[in-house]
Amino acid sequence: MNNLSVDHMLGIKYLNKNDIDLIFQTADNFKKIINQPIKKVPSLRDVTIANLFFENSTRTKLSFELAEKRLSADVINFSSASSSVKKGETLLDTVNNILAMKVDIIVMRHPNPGASVFLSRNISAKIVNAGDGTHEHPTQALLDSFSIREKYGEVAGKKIVIIGDILHSRVALSNIYCLKKLGAEVGVCGPSTLMPKYLDSLGVNHFSSLNAALKWCDVANVLRIQLERQDVQLLPSLREYSNVYGINKKVLDSLDKQITIMHPGPINRGVELTSDVADSEHSIILNQVENGVAIRMAVLYLLSIKKN
Numbered sequence: 001m002n003n004l005s006v007d008h009m010l011g012i013k014y015l016n017k018n019d020i021d022l023i024f025q026t027a028d029n030f031k032k033i034i035n036q037p038i039k040k041v042p043s044l045r046d047v048t049i050a051n052l053f054f055e056n057s058t059r060t061k062l063s064f065e066l067a068e069k070r071l072s073a074d075v076i077n078f079s080s081a082s083s084s085v086k087k088g089e090t091l092l093d094t095v096n097n098i099l100a101m102k103v104d105i106i107v108m109r110h111p112n113p114g115a116s117v118f119l120s121r122n123i124s125a126k127i128v129n130a131g132d133g134t135h136e137h138p139t140q141a142l143l144d145s146f147s148i149r150e151k152y153g154e155v156a157g158k159k160i161v162i163i164g165d166i167l168h169s170r171v172a173l174s175n176i177y178c179l180k181k182l183g184a185e186v187g188v189c190g191p192s193t194l195m196p197k198y199l200d201s202l203g204v205n206h207f208s209s210l211n212a213a214l215k216w217c218d219v220a221n222v223l224r225i226q227l228e229r230q231d232v233q234l235l236p237s238l239r240e241y242s243n244v245y246g247i248n249k250k251v252l253d254s255l256d257k258q259i260t261i262m263h264p265g266p267i268n269r270g271v272e273l274t275s276d277v278a279d280s281e282h283s284i285i286l287n288q289v290e291n292g293v294a295i296r297m298a299v300l301y302l303l304s305i306k307k308n
């Protein structure tokens with residue numbers, strides 16, 4: 001199999017294990033290339049990609065742009081803050097106007113869950129979901145599992161706990177789908193107010209104790225508390241959260257084993273992780289960022305060669 005089963009990258013939910021393996025094998029090759037002195041390949045020459053960001057981003061936006069440039073694509077960037085969206089233009093009108101400029105692939109981050117699925121049903125370009133509200137962030141989950149595979153050789157059989165704001169996290173949902181498709185055991189840990197009601201249907205272990213979760217896992221993927229998505233207060237305070245669920249060196253030293261620390265970023269240092277953990281030898285946070293470029297090159301390349 002050298003072809004994806006999907007025409008768009010809308011969510012991990014729509015991928016099968018062969019798709020994920022193919023993306024990883026392709027990313028292995030691209031990672032070798034981008035670590036050579038000449039980092040560019042002509043794979044997407046004459047392909048035009050528009051990056052549409054309706055929400056803030058550092059890692060995802062820059063990583064997609066770099067991936068596109070390493071593949072020799074023509075790239076245009078759109079930020080809603082400085083666009084005619086501010087004058088009332090709809091999402092569909094905005095995208096149709098961009099497509100009139102002969103764009104082949106749309107990479108979009110949007111605050112509304114389902115925005116990418118909506119576009120895929122209404123326009124003819126290929127769509128890559130770069131994060132849609134609280135729904136999915138597929139390329140983040142792919143780069144996270146790729147980083148676990150790089151560290152341990154394989155993802156199957158590993159125990160990964162996702163800690164924090166599971167309710168509002170597209171990273172959590174995409175990671176749960178991806179890790180389970182790859183045969184990992186998945187746990188979640190955090191305050192009950194930040195757990196989704198449909199948790200049981202996801203087939204994950206639920207830990208209310210941080211210590212129990214860390215003793216169980218090989219890898220802890222630690223999330224940011226997304227206060228901007230909470231319309232009612234779901235925590236007494238960030239200080240309270242940090243006291244109960246924050247990971248510091250003392251917590252790690254109390255375990256009788258070494259675990260790997262991951263974080264999708266941005267980190268709220270001193271809340272979910274202290275700096276002596278985030279910057280320690282346990283952390284693969286910057287490896288995740290590095291792997292993001294190779295994973296996004298793989299996704300864009302495989303979508304571009306997929307015939308409808």
Ligand code: CP
Pocket residue numbers: 056057058059060061131140264265266
């Ligand atoms: N991990 C992630 O999505 O980070 P950004 O919001 O900076 O893109």
